Structures are given as structure tokens and as C-alpha cells.
Amino acid sequence: MQEQTQIFGIRAIIEAINSSETIDKVFLQKGLSGDLFSELESLLNKKSVNKSYVPVEKLNRLTNKNHQGAVAQISPIAFHDMETLVNSVMESGKTPMFLLLDQLSDVRNFGAIIRTAECTGVDGIIVQKKGGAPVNGDTIKTSAGAVFKIPLCKVDHIKDAVFFMQASGIKVIAATEKTNDTLYDVSFTEPCAIIMGSEGRGINPSTLKVVDAKAKLPLLGEIESLNVSVACGAFLYEAVRQRR
Known part of the structure; x- marks a missing residue:
């Protein structure tokens, strides 16, 4: 079965969105700040990407990698116009x-x-x-x-x-x-x-x-x-x- 793909890390998610990957949802760490994080938030809003603010524990359950407070899920299908x-x-x-x-x-x-x-x-x-x-x-x-x-x-x-x-x-x-x-x-x-x-x-x-x-x-x-x-x-x- 084809599973959903995860991307973690703020910069990696920004690059994925800019390269027109089909992002299904992005989980962001509650209370996080910083220039790069703000850039990601602005991009998510501009592209109308589904996002959710969650505790860091939720992100840690999604991945054991260094997620930097952001984990994205890529849809396993391509959406039609x-x-x-x-x-x-x-x-x-x-x-x-x-x-x-x-x-x-x-x-x-x-x-x-x-x-x-x-x-x-x-x-x-x-x-x-x-x-x-x-x-x-x-x-x-x-x-x-x-x-x-x-x-x-x-x-x-x-x-x-x-x-x-x-x-x-x-x-x-x-x-x-x-x-x-x-x-x-x-x-x-x-x-x-x-x-x-x-x-x-x-x-x-x-x-x-x-x-x-x-x-x-x-x-x-x-x-x-x-x-x-x-x-x-x-x-x-x-x-x-x-x-x-």
C-alpha cells in the first residue's frame, strides 16, 4: 500500500511547498517563533495549506528526527483541477x-x-x-x-x-x-x-x-x-x- 510521506524541518517544508508538492497537512509546534518559522507560516497561509498547531509531544510521536517544530504530510495522490x-x-x-x-x-x-x-x-x-x-x-x-x-x-x-x-x-x-x-x-x-x-x-x-x-x-x-x-x-x- 502506498503510504503518506512525511517531511520534517522548516526549510525542507518550505522547499517542498515551493516545488508544488501536494502537501496534505502541516503540524506546527505551539508557541514557536523565529524568522524562518514565520516565513513558513506566511507561505502556508498564502498557499492555503491545511495546518494545525500542536504540542511538541505530538511532533515527537510523528517522527523521531530533528523536526525543528514542523512536520508535513505529503498526500499519496495527485489532486485534479x-x-x-x-x-x-x-x-x-x-x-x-x-x-x-x-x-x-x-x-x-x-x-x-x-x-x-x-x-x-x-x-x-x-x-x-x-x-x-x-x-x-x-x-x-x-x-x-x-x-x-x-x-x-x-x-x-x-x-x-x-x-x-x-x-x-x-x-x-x-x-x-x-x-x-x-x-x-x-x-x-x-x-x-x-x-x-x-x-x-x-x-x-x-x-x-x-x-x-x-x-x-x-x-x-x-x-x-x-x-x-x-x-x-x-x-x-x-x-x-x-x-x-
């Missing part, structure tokens, strides 16, 4: 189906969703650069290798993807309990993109305001929500059912 991917799928003549993930945090949920998406013919998965689960060894394992078979794209904000989908003639459907419509009331037969929200918060309220349709799963028991990967599977297979 969203606009190029969408245009390519639209020009292919098929009825596209995309999946937008609004800051899912659990790597196993992410992996399970990637696996289901590949099995249901999803044309691409779009995630946000910051705040979401990384593509790491756990993601790859849970996806059963599907992460290497389906295009993944990163955008600055999920709303950027929503607006581009809509401008391309793709209907954006939000999976949310904040509606009276169930997924059986919504049509998935036309070009569409389904948004799934994060485990705790769901879909960002500002994103919900701009979608074309909202749909929920009917819940017949006492528990008020499903695991996001299970819910995503239900939505994707309803889309498959309608399109058959």
Missing part, C-alpha cells in the same frame, strides 16, 4: 454525478465514502483545502484502494464548487435534515452534485442557502441521524436507482 475535470466530464456526453464533501473530519468516513462513490460511478469528489480529513494510510485502507481510481479535487471553499457546478448546468443537492423533502422526492436523473456535511456540524449554513435542492433521509427509529458515510451511500444508490 476541478474546472478541468467538470468540463471534461460534461463534454464526454454522460450524465455527470459529483460529490462535494463539506469538511468531513474522520479519515475512515472519508475512505468509506470514496469507496462507495467509486462503486456508484461518481465522476469526482470535491473537498475543501482546509478543515477536512487528509488522504492518509487510513483513508486509503478504508477506501479499499478506490482513492486511486476516482478523481479528487480541492477548492478554497465548497461554495466555489457549488457556484461552478451551477454555472456548468449541474444541479446541486444538499443532504440535510433541514427540509421536508426526502431523497425520494428529488430527481437525480439530470447532471447533479450531492453535498454531504461534516460529522458534527453538517453543511455550512451559508452553503445551504445557495443550493438548488435539499433532501433528507427518512428516519424511522429514535436515533436522529445516520453516520455520514452510510447516509452518503443511501443518497448515491438512490441516484443509481433513478438512473437505471
Whole structure:
């Protein structure tokens, strides 16, 4: 299995970012300062790289090398350009189906969703650069290798993807309990993109305001929500059912 690669040391991480390596996340030591460290922070902000400030103990667990207060994880996959991917799928003549993930945090949920998406013919998965689960060894394992078979794209904000989908003639459907419509009331037969929200918060309220349709799963028991990967599977297979 292809695992995520680590880079450690401030200068090495700066060079990796400048050479356009696909950096998944950078862990920075809390309370650290200095000119070089500030240069790294500025570069991370400029390039919108996902970063997290952690105690030195966390960095020491990530690597036993001299990390200088910074450890980066390089994604084992290359991300696609969203606009190029969408245009390519639209020009292919098929009825596209995309999946937008609004800051899912659990790597196993992410992996399970990637696996289901590949099995249901999803044309691409779009995630946000910051705040979401990384593509790491756990993601790859849970996806059963599907992460290497389906295009993944990163955008600055999920709303950027929503607006581009809509401008391309793709209907954006939000999976949310904040509606009276169930997924059986919504049509998935036309070009569409389904948004799934994060485990705790769901879909960002500002994103919900701009979608074309909202749909929920009917819940017949006492528990008020499903695991996001299970819910995503239900939505994707309803889309498959309608399109058959």
C-alpha cells in the first residue's frame, strides 16, 4: 500500500511547498517563533495549506528526527483541477454525478465514502483545502484502494464548487435534515452534485442557502441521524436507482 510521506524541518517544508508538492497537512509546534518559522507560516497561509498547531509531544510521536517544530504530510495522490475535470466530464456526453464533501473530519468516513462513490460511478469528489480529513494510510485502507481510481479535487471553499457546478448546468443537492423533502422526492436523473456535511456540524449554513435542492433521509427509529458515510451511500444508490 502506498503510504503518506512525511517531511520534517522548516526549510525542507518550505522547499517542498515551493516545488508544488501536494502537501496534505502541516503540524506546527505551539508557541514557536523565529524568522524562518514565520516565513513558513506566511507561505502556508498564502498557499492555503491545511495546518494545525500542536504540542511538541505530538511532533515527537510523528517522527523521531530533528523536526525543528514542523512536520508535513505529503498526500499519496495527485489532486485534479476541478474546472478541468467538470468540463471534461460534461463534454464526454454522460450524465455527470459529483460529490462535494463539506469538511468531513474522520479519515475512515472519508475512505468509506470514496469507496462507495467509486462503486456508484461518481465522476469526482470535491473537498475543501482546509478543515477536512487528509488522504492518509487510513483513508486509503478504508477506501479499499478506490482513492486511486476516482478523481479528487480541492477548492478554497465548497461554495466555489457549488457556484461552478451551477454555472456548468449541474444541479446541486444538499443532504440535510433541514427540509421536508426526502431523497425520494428529488430527481437525480439530470447532471447533479450531492453535498454531504461534516460529522458534527453538517453543511455550512451559508452553503445551504445557495443550493438548488435539499433532501433528507427518512428516519424511522429514535436515533436522529445516520453516520455520514452510510447516509452518503443511501443518497448515491438512490441516484443509481433513478438512473437505471
